[in-house]
Amino acid sequence: MKEFEYLLSSLEKHMPLTAYEKKLIVSKLIYKHISKREILLKPGNVANYTIFVNNGCLRQYFINVEGVEHTTVFGVRGYWLTDINSFLNKCEAKFYIETVEDSEVILLSNDNQAELFELIPKLNIYFRMIYERVVSAKDERILSMLCSRADERFLQFLQCYPNLDSRIPQYLIASYLGVTPEFFSRMKSKMAQDLPKNKK
Amino acid sequence: MKEFEYLLSSLEKHMPLTAYEKKLIVSKLIYKHISKREILLKPGNVANYTIFVNNGCLRQYFINVEGVEHTTVFGVRGYWLTDINSFLNKCEAKFYIETVEDSEVILLSNDNQAELFELIPKLNIYFRMIYERVVSAKDERILSMLCSRADERFLQFLQCYPNLDSRIPQYLIASYLGVTPEFFSRMKSKMAQDLPKNKK
DNA sequence: TAGATTTCTTAATCTAGATCAATTGTTATC
């Protein structure tokens, strides 16, 4: 039960839960330890699960026709992650989901989620609220892609994912920012150079 | 009551509603006719309402420090629109919301929405599902900004908003795509030029 | 229907970031 503590406390931030309800919820969940660089979802497959990140870091990414990876989102502790279109419509996923470091995740299958919505309707409140916040975060990201330069987007990334930059390879950050690793490298050293100047 | 028909039918696609519930819902809504270029929300104010577009077209946009407008989303018939962060947290909005053409909208205030969630809990299902789809759409847009060129993004825009391009000025489309009006103009004529070649 | 305002186009020049290619660091693996 300890493994589900963090998720349950996240639920209880939004609504009270009885001991029975908690037990019911946990009975529908799968806890998993996954090591670095394991693929949880691949394009072509169906996203049968939505994934709660209990520890570690995952990412969702897309590979375009030229074979270039584009990271749409990182999932760190407390994040829910899935190819939502595939999960909702049981159609083919277009995104990969992969661990970036050794991670612990909690899986909730589409069917189990549907059952839980039936049995504990107030879970709709929880997911409604989760999605509200996801929408808000995605709006920020869209805005950032629309009107910020790569260096500003990097600063926003640092805000959004504190300390993550030291945990993951920088070509992944580049793929999240939408620049090449080469450009990111140059940009980073330029920013470090300019920083002392700004401080003066 | 006729004015709310489309919204109610949209609700009923997701769940059955009794006559009483429908009446209750309608009693919490405000129907409004607004003419072109009216501003419904401004940065600095709080987004007290979420807006259902019954007819016409609105857009949400941001103005950056240089005074350049960036359109994050268009709202056409059936869309819900608000500065979600401001609406949820009653904090200052950062986005404008404005009509692009004469429009009819339905306003639902934050307080009334909360009341309705209390009185008709299954509305949580509706909004949960609406937000799921919004998240999916925003994922698409993020991906598009990350890995498509402006001309490809334009084609995606046409798919996403059929016929809208003929209804709105093209500098608005440019601001949605994230390019200057000048570049958009040139790109468009280049695309028209290249089209016949592709057909051969 | 004329003038004013807004929108769109075209051209010249400029820049953020891409691409290609080579080099150096850093991690894994046997």
Add this chain to the structure above:
DNA sequence: GATAACAATTGATCTAGATTAAGAAATCTA
């Protein structure tokens, strides 16, 4: 601890799209 595989840097060149500036169309509005 040597070799291979992967990650990061650096430099030269190229391009999508920005900027500035001007004029042409289209639209309002009186």
